[in-house]
Amino acid sequence: MTNPLLATDSYKQSHFCQYPPEARRISAYVEARPNGFSEDVLFFGLQAYLKKVLLTPITAAQIAQAGAVCAAHGVPFNRDGWQQILEDHGGLFPLEIKALPEGTLAPSGVPLVQVENTDERMPWLTTWVETALLRSLWYPSTVATLSLKCKEIIYRGLLATSDDPDAQVPFKLHDFGARGVSSAESAALGGMAHLVNFAGTDTMEAVEAASTWYGAEMAGFSIPAAEHSTMTSWGADREEQAYANMLEQFAAPGKLVAVVSDSYDIDNAVNRIWCGSLKERVLNSGATVVIRPDSGDPVATPLRVLETLWSSYGGTENRKGARVLNPAIRVIQGDGMTLKSIRELVGELVRQKWSVDNIAFGMGGGLLQQLNRDTMRFAMKANAMKTADDHWVDVSKNPVSDPGKASKAGRQAVVERDGRLQAARLDNIDPATDQLKPVYRDGRLLTDWSFDEVRARSNGHLAQKVAA
Known part of the structure; x- marks a missing residue:
């Protein structure tokens, strides 16, 4: 969809004639309502x-196209309103958008964004953008939150078993999700959200997006790796x-190469080949060869592979009393990894005195696709209306049938109290203390966050969570 006038729900095309005649401005906010997935949301993606x-x-052509589509579709079209935006605002939306800094970890129920129309002829415009705005927020913010939850589990495991957890953690969860999402744009946004927390990805749209929208020079990295087709094309014999x-092509001093090894029998491949006929070539290559089991129990299988590798390649015991394999050999577990299985596998690694240094994790659809807007109950709701007599009146919903869907009344603000962000009414605080800052107004970008700034903010939150 390239026409922004059609990037909304059909029913919103009729909303311009539904607001009361005294309406001049509408304020609306976006939040992740309290939910069963996470107490906090890592805000990302607005920019x-x-x-x-x-x-x-x-453009005039887009107005003409949208008018024709709406007429054939059976809904009204606000041609006069769009024409005013084209002629009086140069085609740019007369809105003010305030937001928390991207990379902020905010409690659920705290507004992340607040939107208000600046042209008082257009109170309909604020909520007209809900569809595109909300989906640009809920998806990357939910992926970023899931990725951060995984990172906290892995980092805690590293703190217990690694001599250098901070250097290890950036490459511990690799994104394999590009093929499992619904669109290239989803791969870009979701993959980029994961890169807020980690630096490993096979989703190339994500590194392009981080460069395009956040100025990242190179946000994510990968290594040469085998897939089943390149291995099974040689035949079982x-x-x-x-x-x-794979060793001949890619194994060189200081390099990494990953080899999927379960095409026929993972235990045979590890015992007979990696710990047998190819062992000396691995050791002499100067590279790190990463063995990838891709089937079987996602906890038991990699643990079994580690034990076999240890019996052959050996290693050392680090200062945490955990076993670290010979640096020539490592494992990546990318099959069946979820928040639950990562927690279980890390727990077993710690219990069995394995350093988490020995293993990396990969996630595909579980990272980028197996979530939706209801995962964190994202919503955008109108909260105030400015009237013709220049007064703001509260706007909210409070359904008797579902009190959990009650919305906030009055223009919102976010304040910090006792080190934690809280929602507040804007008219009850000193506006200078409001953490929601203008990022867009009338076609101008007011804040341009760099990817490094977003990452630094997220890393700071992780450090606080682990220290708490």
Whole structure:
């Protein structure tokens, strides 16, 4: 969809004639309502929407196209309103958007964004953008939150078993989710959200997005790695040769190469080949060869592989009393990894005195696709209306049938009290203390967060959570 006038729900095309006649401005906010997934949300993704959509003027051709589509579709079309935006605002949306700094970890129920129309002829515009704005926020923020939850589990495991947890953690969860999402844009936004917390990815749209929207020079990295087709094309009788070719092509001093090794029998491949016929080539290569089991129990299988590798390659015991394999050999577990299985596997590694240094984790659809807007109950709701007599009146909902869907009344603010962010009414605080700061106004970007700034903010929150 390239016409922003059609990037909304059909029913919103009729809302311009539904507000009361005294309406001049509408204020609305976005939050992740209290939910069963996470007490906090890692806010991320707004800047991509601002730059991609709101900094691009609408055109007369888009108005004409949207008018024709709406007529055929059976809904009204606010041609006069869009024409005013085109002629009086150069095609740029007359809105003010305030937001928390991206990378902020905010409690659920705390507003992340607040939107208000600046042209008083257009109170309908604030909530008209809900559809595109909300999906630009809920998805990357939910992925970023899930990724951070995984990072906390892994980091705690590293603190218990690694001599250098801070250097280890950036590459401990690798994104394999590009093929499992619904669109290239989802891969870009979700993959980029994961990169707020980690530096390992195979989603190339994500590194492009981080560069385009947040100025990252290179946000994510990968290594040469085998897939089943490149291994099984050699045939079962040449499995060893397939692995040997990987060493010949990619194993050099200081390099890493990952080899999927379960095409036929993971235990045979590890015992007979990696710990047998190819062992000396691995040791002499100067590289680190990463063995990838890709089937079986996601906890028991990698633990079994580690034990086999230890019996052959050996290693050392670090200062935490945990076993660290010979640096020539490592394991990555990318199959069946979820928040639950990562927690279980890390727990077993710690219990069995394995350093988490020995293993990396990978996630695909579980990271980028197996979530939705209801995972963290994201919503955008109107909270105030400015009337013709220049007064703001409260706007809210409070359904008897579901009190959990009650919305906030009055223009919102976010304040910090006792080190934690809280929602407040804007008219009850000193506006200077409001953590919601203008990021967009009338076609101008007011704040341009760099990817490094977002990452630093998220890393700071992780350090606080672990220290608490």
